[in-house]
Amino acid sequence: DQQVKQNSPSLSVQEGRISILNCDYTNSMFDYFLWYKKYPAEGPTFLISISSIKDKNEDGRFTVFLNKSAKHLSLHIVPSQPGDSAVYFCAASGGNTGKLIFGQGTTLQVKP
Amino acid sequence: DTEVTQTPKHLVMGMTNKKSLKCEQHMGHRAMYWYKQKAKKPPELMFVYSYEKLSINESVPSRFSPECPNSSLLNLHLHALQPEDSALYLCASSQDQGSDYGYTFGSGTRLTVV
Numbered sequence: 439d440q441q442v443k444q445n446s447p448s449l450s451v452q453e454g455r456i457s458i459l460n461c462d463y464t465n466s467m468f469d470y471f472l473w474y475k476k477y478p479a480e481g482p483t484f485l486i487s488i489s490s491i492k493d494k495n496e497d498g499r500f501t502v503f504l505n506k507s508a509k510h511l512s513l514h515i516v517p518s519q520p521g522d523s524a525v526y527f528c529a530a531s532g533g534n535t536g537k538l539i540f541g542q543g544t545t546l547q548v549k550p
Numbered sequence: 551d552t553e554v555t556q557t558p559k560h561l562v563m564g565m566t567n568k569k570s571l572k573c574e575q576h577m578g579h580r581a582m583y584w585y586k587q588k589a590k591k592p593p594e595l596m597f598v599y600s601y602e603k604l605s606i607n608e609s610v611p612s613r614f615s616p617e618c619p620n621s622s623l624l625n626l627h628l629h630a631l632q633p634e635d636s637a638l639y640l641c642a643s644s645q646d647q648g649s650d651y652g653y654t655f656g657s658g659t660r661l662t663v664v
Contacts, residue, residue: 472653527593535647536647540593
């Protein structure tokens with residue numbers, strides 16, 4: 439049973455436009471959500487996070503939105519840059535386990 | 551120092567070999583993690599150490615043996631692995647074990663079992 443789902447395996451966006459990556463979860467016990475960016479042969483790099491007590495968190499070009507009733511979160515990147523091309527993982531955590539449950543990832547390609 | 555360092559970056563081992571993966575951080579983090587990532591799959595948790603004690607073992611086969619010699623080091627000892635154990639092994643750390651602490655990942659060790 440996949441508790442964190444990223445239903446779009448890939449996304450292609452023109453440079454300067456908005457990239458929207460989506461993530462759905464099923465476990466209502468999750469209270470902390472993170473987005474990671476991963477290049478091939480490297481570990482995931484933390485991008486941005488959001489606690490379940492908030493519905494929006496912004497950091498520069500990156501904004502994460504959380505809709506708890508829909509169990510849905512999204513990552514907005516504005517404006518998109520070619521260097522943003524990578525695999526983006528959504529991850530969720532609950533309680534004090536420290537365990538992250540990752541989605542399958544979405545490959546973002548930003549075209550010049 | 552804000553990094554998690556993993557060595558070696560690449561490892562090829564036979565099914566009868568014994569090898570170890572090493573992870574090191576000097577951020578004062580008290581929780582450390584091992585994740586396994588197969589090709590085109592998300593990372594999956596294997597072990598969690600909190601204050602140098604094993605906190606979570608996600609039913610990992612005994613051919614994988616974690617060790618936390620001190621608060622900065624985390625090892626993963628490998629013995630009698632199978633080809634299907636070939637994967638990227640990621641180490642991570644966080645200030646403490648829990649949802650609200652940021653996680654820092656290392657670049658991983660790419661393991662191939664032949």
